[in-house]
Amino acid sequence: MLRLDTLSRHFGGLKVLQDVNLEIPQGGIFGLIGPNGAGKTTVFNLITGLLPPTSGRIEFNGQNLAGRTPHDITRLGIARTFQNIRLFKDMSLLENVMVGFHAQLKYGSLGLLASSGLFRSEERRARARAQELLSWVKLDHKASDKADNLSYGEQRKLELARALATNPKLLLLDEPVAGMNSSEKVELMVEIRNISARGYTIFMIEHDMRFVMGLCQDIAVLNFGRIIARGTPDAIRNDPQVIEAYLGREEDEASLDATGATA
Amino acid sequence: MDWFNNFWSIYSNLVLSLGTNALLALSIYLTLACGMLSIANAAFMGIGAYTSALLTMNYGAPFPAVLAAGMAAPALMAFIIGKPTLRLSGVYLAMATLAFGEVVRIALLNAESITGGALGLNGIPQLTQWWHVALALVLTLALLWRLRRSRVGRAFESIKEDETAAGLMGIDVGAYKMLAFVLGAAIAGLAGALNAHLTFFIGPGEYGFDRAVDILTMAILGGISNLTGPVIGAVILTLLPELLRAFKDFRGVVNGFILVLIVLFLPKGIWDPARFRQWFGKRGGRI
């Protein structure tokens, strides 16, 4: 579905991504992990057109994404959430989600002046769908609150609902459970499984190993801008390179007189 | 009816200025609603005013056509400069549009053979009737009201809040910004055309920095969270100097004080529904 082909991105002298090759098949949940600063978010920025790659190409369902604008790419069926939440803070939860329906409303920019029948029915439909999405993430009771007044974790859920509203085929999640506690994570895990079961392909970045390993069939590890491992959760968990660079050693855990909360 | 005739003969101009000023405030509201601090509206007003006045004076064109041209010319201009300009954000956009306004003003000053330079255009026929202004205002309000409640309005608002995120919602950010800019220019041009045919005279000095700031002040002071705000702001800013005539030499000082006090005590603008709800709804804990 998505193919990154020898993708590189440099910032000045900083080589953030180097020759990344990655293929994500349709369906399922795919994970990308790696140390802080490895370049994971940058991968998402390249896919969604926010940054142009220094070299290499990105293909989505056979189409080259080079030179496309972010809104174009969204319309092709890619949606994302942000690591440092970017909601429309002064808008209500409902409006936030309704913005996501933008491209699906069938009345034109100026045509809306003329006909009111189509306008009304389309708006009504969008509103109902938005309510539904909010109830998926259990925020429907706050639908008319301002997004800014949500706590951190609630904001993450709203962002997820908003992304779903664009009707994506591929959903990119940048650390969806950061700032949630374990039981909330479990809840969201169920939710994401449901979403995936509805036919969305999911590609997520996450540092919470319990979450990633619990959800993803397939995980890639990025380190210093290069893919250093790829495989099933079990394979990744036991990859010495990944342990060295990312997971940390068991002894470290032991020295914390604990049994690894994150693993 | 007598008192009305009397009232009208004294205040007709003032009332009609309320209308044209409200149009101007709405024109900048449109760009502000999209997160753009564009203050080219004074210049667009000028382009509309000159275009229409010249058409009337030199070609005797029919008034509706004149008004249409007064909207089209600035809209076209906005379209041309919009592409490169709208990439700018915040105060930089403000400055670029201000610079554009200066260039327009100086062009009007220098194109003496057409515009009369600093002496302006005199003897413009007074064609604007009260119902022209009223109709223009009502139509503009209806248009903007409809836009607000639609996907276009939501697109504007989301762009204002976060352009990047808006783009990733499938919104063509550039196109919508352009739409707001061009539409704003057309409304400002309409106000200019109506005003030109009301006051017999137009000159380049009217469309400079002061006017740009005035327009912005009307919108912000009134409040830009909805359509009522700019209209109220325009009404207050236009009426205030008249109401304060009694203060004679200290009129300006009092006027300034009132401005500051309004801003201090109503920091979201005069028309702030959230505050109204707070006042009239149940009162919760203090902040």
Added chain:
Amino acid sequence: MLEQQLVNALSLGSVYALFALGFTLIFGVLGVINLSHGAVYMVGAYAAEQAVAHLALPLWGALLFAFGFSGFMGLLIDVLVLRPLRARNAPHLIPMIATIGVGIILTNGIQGIFGAENLRFPLGLVPDTTLSLGGLSLTALELGIILLSFVLMALLLLALKKTQLGRALRAIAESPKAAYLLGINVEGLFYLTSFVAAGLGGVAGVLIGLSSNALYPLMGKSMLEKGIAVIILGGMGDIRGALIGGLFLGFAEVLSVAYIGSSMRDAVAFGLLFLILLVRPKGLFGTLLERKV
């Protein structure tokens, strides 16, 4: 003639830079486009004129007096107008509108007290010597303005870059909340900035008033317009930008008078400004740091 025009440009550019320094400082730290800066500049000039007339102060005394008086005025504006708006979390254009109101009060107040007529500083407050060097002429005052704007810029720049206070100001500029958490006395530094910025405005008022010989209530108005252009051109809130922007505008104006025609002067200057913004959307020195996604 070219050499003389270059000297003229340097001098005019320094005038703009001098005005813009305080203006950009207050934007840089408080994030407010202070549209009363032109009025504060005017008030500084009037205050010094009165002080000179009544107390027979020498030039340096007049400058200090203007600095103190305008600074105090700026402090007052901050305490009475800007601080309450900060406390209420007013949206960012609101303080700007408030400063428009303050500007109206100040200009009309001064007109009410001193009338609308032109005033001037007494002859002899500055030595009216004209230095001439190989056919180039420059007055002592102009030289003073040039030197002062460079020195002030360097001092401010040094203070902001190298001192803990400067870092604190930059921290506030970016995020008052983070600054609070670092133990920075944010309100205190806001006051300090307002004081210094307005004080610099007052000093500019005196020096420019001395060189133009005409003080009147609206003298700050066109300077304010130029000032806005200068600080945006330089990059909002950037101290170097104020100088470079000022010089740029000075050179653009003088050279367009010299080679294109004075009636096109402002069109050329603003047209160039427009073009530069298209190429460098954050001004010449604006930090092009994009918000991370």
Added chain:
Amino acid sequence: MSAVQEVASAAGATTRAPLLQVSGLKVAYGKIEAVKGIDLELHEGQITTLVGANGAGKSTTLLALSGLVKKAAGRVTFDGRDLSKMAPHKIVASGVVQVAEGRATLSTLTVRENLELGAYTRRDKGGRAHDLDYVFNLFPVLKERAGGLAGNLSGGEQQMLAIGRALMAKPRVLLLDEPSMGLAPIIVQDIFRTLREINQAGLTIFLVEQNVRQALKIANRAYVIETGSIVLAGTGRELLVNPRVQEAYLGS
């Protein structure tokens, strides 16, 4: 473990007066009461943690301690002094320093400048240089990027910077709002280890965490907050095995 701590963890609370005490704290955002009259105690040299669901009011509590949101009611005393009405910068100067949620790093300043600003309230130059080395040792990546703009750091790097910067203030009490958020597991381990280290060196820590298991594990004392009220308190270990906590926060 220090002697003091042993006593503390054994008894759940010391007999000594708490270093920082919160009583009856209420905070409201407009009509919404986010914190509804809570009592907390932080004891010298201990790690105290506050856990709770999203939106429970944890961050609000911390902001109130630092004086960044207005308290509707309640008292905060620190080492005998009343912080309730103190200005935020005075609170920092008195030794209560916070690492805020969402990494309030100053992106237009360099990494080094950020760290130097951490020491803003301090006057001892030599100590500052020493602490800078200490922070660079703790987080070597910061040393590598010292001259670069903080805004260009990755999320995790910024979190390290935020903690490092707070340490530069030489705090007596460190308030941390979800320090492990968005960090790689290896770094999370590092951070928790670091927290224990600096705690063992005598620093009192108040930790707000979503990573409940880890937090309870290293905490001497813990509180659970739900919709603005404290519903449980006890030692870290007690809460770790509390069935209610296990069900609600540990997802087991």
Added chain:
Amino acid sequence: ADIKIGMAEALSGGAAQYGISIRNGFQLAADEINAAGGVNGDKLQLVIEDEQGKKEEAINVFKKLIFQDKVLMVFGPTLSNSAQAADPIAQAAKTVAFGTSNTADGITSIGDYIFRNSVTEADVLPETLRVAIKHANIKKVAVMYGNDDVFTKSGYDNFKKALEDLKIPVTTTETFAKGDVDFKAQLTKIKAGNPDAIVLSALLAEGAPIMVQARQIGLNVPFIGGNGMNSVKVFTLAKGSSDGLYVGSPWSASNDSAENTSFIKAFQDKFKAAPDQFAAQSYDAMHILVQALKQVKLSGDLAADRSALRNALPNVKWTGATGAFQFHRAVDKAGKPAGYDAQQKAIVSVTKGDKFVIEK
């Protein structure tokens, strides 16, 4: 009964400097006339309104004065631009609008109720130039004017025409804008052209510094100024550099006619400041009005009184602070008779040692 006279001048804003001066002239004259018993036993009552130098305000104020205050006639507004906007209101209401400071072309072509006693530079400049040329031996000149202001721009238009008529070559024409403080660029360029004089259409705020800066760069040629420079304030503002400025105008501070001397003294006593041309013109305008009023039998029917006044005004002949005055008829765009302009003789004077010295 009192006779209500409306006065709409710019008392605040950018033109306040002139508006206030004008108001003072009116007040002085009205006070004198009232003290002397008024007009045919009726006192003059001034209704003073601030029009801020803005055209919309001028319209509002005119309407208020004419329809609400029901004044007999209106003086003002200050700026020509405002007059272009407001005078049609007066014309339509068949009420006299009498400008004392509107110099732009075409104002009196608005209609037959529009009067002014402000001399347009078209009338005085040829004389000024002639005298200056004779006295200072001028062969070629440079021109400098403010191009964004109606006063200075229309002054320039007249200078230009006069220079063409006199066949004086112009080395260069330079402009500046309101609020400029530094004119060295233009002056340097002018200096390079080596003119024998500089023709300057400026107001004092810019005109005075222009003179000072010209001297600073060693440009010591005479200046030939328009109305805007005709003020003793030039001796303060351009102190030390004010010599050699030729101005031509019906009014001169140094004109020692009895009328002018008593005007200057009375003004000085009342306002503690020296009058300028704006004050002299408004002072005279009030007297001109009174001459006409003396011929009118006020009936109490406002419309009739207004048109009676209109019919009486053109015949007034008066000698005041600005010398001998009479109206002459202006024509509108189509060439048909319209309002009335001033017809006066210019006095040309030159500054020397902080004084205007009359040259003839």
